[in-house]
Amino acid sequence: MIxxxxxxxxxxxxxxxxxxxxxxxxxHPASExxxxxxxxWLQIIGGFALVLGVSSLFHVHAAKIRxxxxxxxxxxxxxxxxxxxxxxGLWSNGKEAVDGTMTxxxxxxxxxxxxxxxTMFAILAFFIASAAYRSFRARSREAAVxxxxxxxxxxxxxxxxxxxxxxxxxxxxxxxxxLNASVRRAILIGVSLGTVALSIKIIFGMERSYLGGGKE
Amino acid sequence: MSIETIIGGWVATGLTLFIFTFLxxxxxxxxxxxxxxxxxxxxxxxxxxxxxxxxxxxxKPIVENGEWALLIPVAIGTLMLTRYVPKAAWISRYAFAxxxxxxxxxxxxxxxxxxxxxxxxxxxxPLLTLVPGxxxxxxxxxxxxxxSLNTIIILVGVSSVLFYFFFSVEHTGPGKVVARxxxxxxxxxxxxxxxxxxxxxxxxxxxxxxxxxxxxxPSYGRPSLWLAGLTILTLVVMARRSSSKQPKTEE
Numbered sequence: 001m002i003x004x005x006x007x008x009x010x011x012x013x014x015x016x017x018x019x020x021x022x023x024x025x026x027x028h029p030a031s032e033x034x035x036x037x038x039x040x041w042l043q044i045i046g047g048f049a050l051v052l053g054v055s056s057l058f059h060v061h062a063a064k065i066r067x068x069x070x071x072x073x074x075x076x077x078x079x080x081x082x083x084x085x086x087x088x089g090l091w092s093n094g095k096e097a098v099d100g101t102m103t104x105x106x107x108x109x110x111x112x113x114x115x116x117x118x119t120m121f122a123i124l125a126f127f128i129a130s131a132a133y134r135s136f137r138a139r140s141r142e143a144a145v146x147x148x149x150x151x152x153x154x155x156x157x158x159x160x161x162x163x164x165x166x167x168x169x170x171x172x173x174x175x176x177x178x179l180n181a182s183v184r185r186a187i188l189i190g191v192s193l194g195t196v197a198l199s200i201k202i203i204f205g206m207e208r209s210y211l212g213g214g215k216e
Numbered sequence: 217m218s219i220e221t222i223i224g225g226w227v228a229t230g231l232t233l234f235i236f237t238f239l240x241x242x243x244x245x246x247x248x249x250x251x252x253x254x255x256x257x258x259x260x261x262x263x264x265x266x267x268x269x270x271x272x273x274x275x276k277p278i279v280e281n282g283e284w285a286l287l288i289p290v291a292i293g294t295l296m297l298t299r300y301v302p303k304a305a306w307i308s309r310y311a312f313a314x315x316x317x318x319x320x321x322x323x324x325x326x327x328x329x330x331x332x333x334x335x336x337x338x339x340x341x342p343l344l345t346l347v348p349g350x351x352x353x354x355x356x357x358x359x360x361x362x363x364s365l366n367t368i369i370i371l372v373g374v375s376s377v378l379f380y381f382f383f384s385v386e387h388t389g390p391g392k393v394v395a396r397x398x399x400x401x402x403x404x405x406x407x408x409x410x411x412x413x414x415x416x417x418x419x420x421x422x423x424x425x426x427x428x429x430x431x432x433x434p435s436y437g438r439p440s441l442w443l444a445g446l447t448i449l450t451l452v453v454m455a456r457r458s459s460s461k462q463p464k465t466e467e
Binding site for chain 1: 220223224225227228229231232235236238239247248249250251252253254255256257258259260261262263264265266267268269270271273274285286288289290292293294296297299300306309310311312313314315316317318319320321322323324325326327328329331332335336338339358359361366369370371372373374375377378381399400401402403404405406407408409410411412413414415417418420421423424427
């Protein structure tokens, strides 16, 4: 039984990993076809993963409503809005617009989801500004450099900033395209090396945390 | 203007104002909008996934084209659902093993090619360029990311930042200087990222405020003005009720 529970998953990972790594080096139409198929397979399997996540959300809020915990009314609102969106989406066949005419699902998207999402992220502007005011103090040379770079980039991205500091536009572009790009590149190289090392460990069974705990 | 657009304008305005009330303090109006947002977003994701995965990737190819091989990923995906049966939960490992194995296998050559070799190739570029008629030149133009001067700056930046994160060697002597240069580059990048994020959020804020201004139009029935007043009134009433409920502290 341990073979089925522990060894077979490791074997599946090994075979799948080696096959997909080898696929990159085989420039044959069959190899390309395999990549296309497996990519489609991953999308399909990913859909089932969503079922797991959503059912967890359902469970948490259903328990809150059942026990009438504090704020259960908000869980009820969440349930109603979710089921309402699903019902409207199914009725509209998952299309926001048909022949240029907005469907009921499109109405939900345009007049509920977009304003809510946009505003939710927009209020972060206030909190970022407030946090920056409290924490951005040029206490050290490094903090001063960070502050100056932030101010130049902010000024360089609006017409008023460019009007007040004429050089800020070019300077902002230079910071983003050269200095920022070099740091991003270095971080990307480091992260990629880590990704490759982790992938090798997973394929050869040295990293097994993805199998979860529980009984062998 | 159609009635659904007018109703949509009122709903969008109301929800926008409810979220903005969080700037005053956490309150029931914000919580209502917040939970509505989660519900609508999850519902939207479910429908989009259903349409993309179930309809477009499974149902249509199988029924219309007879691609029966697609039942294999469906079976693998179904294995994931065995997590709901405690005794059979271990079977879901097969599905996770397949996803993780394929993901790891795909990642190795592509990451090396696109994110390591390509990035190094773009970092280590020739310093001098051969221009016909002008001969070998060294370009000083800072505004051109491909200029010779910027090539040196990028090379110094990438090397010093990589060295800063390399902990197998103690950062002393010349190594300390290189690591310090790396920190400076990092600080500039963090500052730039911060500034860029702030401006992106500001752009979203301007978008929301533009919508609110648009919805002050009489053709919509001025929802921005009416609902702003109503929201403020509700907040005042709630603040008064909560202050009257608080027990009086003894002097």
